[in-house]
Amino acid sequence: MSSRVLVIEDEQRIADFVSKGLQGAGYTVEVVNTGKQGVDRVHDSDFDLILLDLMLPDIDGLSVLETLRNRKVTCPVLILSARGAVDDRVHGLEVGADDYITKPFAFVELLARVRALLRRGQPSAERLQVGDLVMDCVRRKVTRAGEGIDLAPKEYGILEYMMRNPGKPLSRTMIVDHVWEKDYDGLTNIVDVYIRHLRSKIDDRWQRKLILTVRGIGYMIEAQPDRAPAAVEVS
Numbered sequence: 001m002s003s004r005v006l007v008i009e010d011e012q013r014i015a016d017f018v019s020k021g022l023q024g025a026g027y028t029v030e031v032v033n034t035g036k037q038g039v040d041r042v043h044d045s046d047f048d049l050i051l052l053d054l055m056l057p058d059i060d061g062l063s064v065l066e067t068l069r070n071r072k073v074t075c076p077v078l079i080l081s082a083r084g085a086v087d088d089r090v091h092g093l094e095v096g097a098d099d100y101i102t103k104p105f106a107f108v109e110l111l112a113r114v115r116a117l118l119r120r121g122q123p124s125a126e127r128l129q130v131g132d133l134v135m136d137c138v139r140r141k142v143t144r145a146g147e148g149i150d151l152a153p154k155e156y157g158i159l160e161y162m163m164r165n166p167g168k169p170l171s172r173t174m175i176v177d178h179v180w181e182k183d184y185d186g187l188t189n190i191v192d193v194y195i196r197h198l199r200s201k202i203d204d205r206w207q208r209k210l211i212l213t214v215r216g217i218g219y220m221i222e223a224q225p226d227r228a229p230a231a232v233e234v235s
């Protein structure tokens with residue numbers, strides 16, 4: 001059965017280019033030209049993937065995305081963003097897009113991303129996301145901005161616990177209790193070691209840090225706005 005793709009794009013030239021290409025690759029494609037039509041179609045029907053333009057004539061694409069995510073629509077969303085609109089892309093990932101592609105793009109590039117997103121399957125509750133960091137709990141795979149990250153089992157366990165509690169400061173004892181066997185009080189220092197490993201894998205190369213040190217408590221994961229709250233020290 002072929003995957004169903006909804007294209008929400010007001011520019012007819014791009015909509016045609018994308019839909020013809022995807023149909024040629026074996027997908028079932030439906031095109032709508034406004035944000036409202038997009039929201040309505042997703043409400044009425046099941047799609048396996050949504051391609052979403054950000055600059056729409058009525059509701060802007062990010063608001064469409066927020067509406068869909070608020071309605072617990074979990075199907076992957078690939079943003080078609082205008083050239084250079086970095087803030088939009090970052091914001092898009094924060095409000096629940098799975099990937100983005102910048103116009104103009106080559107069809108092969110689009111197709112590669114469509115295939116990658118569809119391979120992820122139906123993520124729903126088994127998928128955790130903080131900013132552009134995504135954890136697929138079924139396949140035990142972690143990606144940041146689409147890039148795969150290899151984690152040791154304990155690193156994965158700590159990260160999963162943190163991602164299930166985004167924005168909540170977690171003490172070293174809480175982390176140890178969740179990730180190690182019980183009554184390992186002497187292990188709290190090892191949490192710092194693992195957090196250091198995790199940071200080197202998921203944060204060091206990125207400008208926006210997700211793992212935060214919370215003074216006097218422990219650690220927290222959060223996709224922060226550009227300015228950090230005063231109570232949190234990013235280290």
Ligand code: CA
Nearest residue numbers: 010053055056
């Ligand atoms: Ca547009």
